[in-house]
Amino acid sequence: MTQKKYFDLLAKEFENSGEIITELINLEAILNLPKGTELYLSDIHGEYPAFDHILRTGAGNLRGKISECFGDTLSETEKDAFSLLVAYPKEILKDPNFFPEKNHQWYEKTILKLIRLLTYAASKYTRSKVRKALPKNYTYIVEELLYTDISLNEKETYYQEILTRLIELGEAPAFIVEVSTSIQRLVLDHLHIVGDLFDRGPNADKIMDRLMSYHSLDIQWGNHDILWLGAHAGSEACLLTLLRIAARYNYLYELESAYSLNLRPLFLFAEDTYQKNAGFAPKARKEGKAFQPESDERLEKVHQALTILQFKLEGQIIQRRPEFQMADRLLLDKIDLETNQLQLTDQSHPLIHACFQTVSADQPYQLSEEEKYVVQSLMHSFQHSEKLQRHMKFLLAKGSMYLVYNNHLLYHGCIPLNEDGRFMELKIDGVFYFGKSLLEEFEKKIRQSSLSPAVHDDLATDLIWYSWVGKASPLFGRSAMTTFERYFIEDKQTHKEISNPYYQLRNTEKTCQMILTHFGLDSLDSKIINGHTPVKVTKGESPIKASGKLFVIDGGLSKAYQETTGIAGYSLLNNSFGFQIVTHQPFHSIPQLLEERRDRTYLKKVIDAKVKRTLIKETTIGASIQEQCQVLTELLSYLKEKNR
Structure with a gap:
């Protein structure tokens, strides 16, 4: 569009030059107000x-x-x-x-x-x-x-x-x-909102409803939010993980009610397949929620079903994505199903709370026909929940992997680093990404996958799952997620998850300034706002x-x-x-x-x-207002020339 056509169209928004001048004066006055809180x-x-x-x-x-x-x-x-x-x-x-x-x-x-x-x-x-x-x-x-x-x-x-x-x-x-x-x-x-609206608590739906009516906000996705976006985009592994967490933290019934999910096929399958297992008892809720003993026992069975389904589906992703370099997390095929022993590196571990009755020795990651039906029904119910889809679309519209706002950098997890302080690289589709480009590539894949929610095994969708659990993920930031070991191995040495060097190096001004500069923030007043890791005040x-x-x-x-x-x-x-x-x-x-x-x-x-x-003129919004002022000033000059 030529500049002339642009200004002619813009001029139609105003009755006369007086209205343009009024708007210009108003915007310039706003620039000199103190910024809001x-x-x-x-x-x-x-x-x-x-x-x-x-x-x-x-x-x-x-x-x-x-x-x-x-x-x-x-x-x-x-x-x-x-x-x-x-x-x-x-x-x-x-x-x-x-x-x-x-x-x-x-x-x-x-x-x-x-x-x-x-x-x-x-x-x-x-x-x-x-x-x-x-x-x-x-x-x-x-x-x-x-x-x-x-x-x-x-x-x-x-x-x-x-x-x-x-x-x-x-x-x-x-x-x-x-x-x-x-x-x-x-x-x-x-x-x-610097990430993690979902999981562990029972009322994420109420939080999302509150945010959707809020007057001004942005969201930086957290690793738990990514699970939900992944499930929305068709990732079966993401869906089974978020449901497992709901069963573990004892709010699966609230989830079912809030989003009108059909969990009946899951409950019937779990009741027929699994037995009572104290290792899968739901966590007690501090607010005093209590079900009948038979309800807790039912949740134990469902919890087991979801856990095994999650490990099978994760194994399928790892097998079809060797570039993720996660073969060490393939554990179901290392179980001796007769003795319930797991060979982990050079040591054999007895397995506690075993529930591997649906795991085949020949094809441990393959779903049975009953399991396939359960997964398909869960995905259909999740993707056809009207309320849930509204929430996910809002999360996509207002969210991002990171945000630069008012000269500050906001992200949930980390900027993956090597021990020497350099940016950690991840190869995606033959291209190496790190730092800012890595976050942007993940965001691109998340949005791409959401456009084809019926597909569950493409690279974009698998990368959403990787962002939940992968070593080079900016939303995870650890060497491995040892969920399997925490459920089934008593030796706590196997539970350890080594944090990315970022979490030590972020304590230094040098590292923080390097990251800020990498994102184009050279001001000495710029800060990083980070979530994800609980601050242990008691220590x-x-x-x-x-x-x-x-x-x-x-x-x-x-x-x-x-x-x-x-x-x-x-x-x-x-x-x-x-x-x-x-x-x-x-x-x-x-x-x-x-x-x-x-x-x-x-x-x-x-x-x-x-x-x-x-003042507002020194903020992100102020920069946008200044652009508007420049356009209006040019429009006035154009109209004066045109009317001569």
């Missing part, structure tokens, strides 16, 4: 209540805004109570004990405080952006309360009349709920690495990790003044919060505080 979260692992709490409270940012807004006019106790009201308005308004006297005076006082806080939270946004955050049912009323100067005598009566009628009409509770939700939205401008580990060049924000939001980490996760806030690391304590329940009347789940620590605030 970003929240970085990783490794959510299906823990919806804790995740929802973090979003409602802005990872403690809401309480901070209240302190800044009200100063000494409210006591600390009053600030705590008000913070909980904004975070959980419906629950608190229903609670007869939290604010026992909910009369006209209380509603008026509360609404005035909410409007004051909303005004403060909205102060660094344009009026048009604030309007988008306001409740649709009450936009006019909120704007009148926001922008009316009650210091003027003639306006004070008008203002008071709005409040009085709102309360008299019984709209105050709904108004409080809607305005509180708007404040929550303005407290966090943008959300970064003195810090989430801040390489003198502040890298943050690891997987502190253990998943309940499965909390005994090891000692906390309930880290998150990272970045506002116009710099970074704050937030340490989260376990979230138990909303009733407990209301009983304690304060939120004790977070502790913020300032990492760097800038003297000069970061």
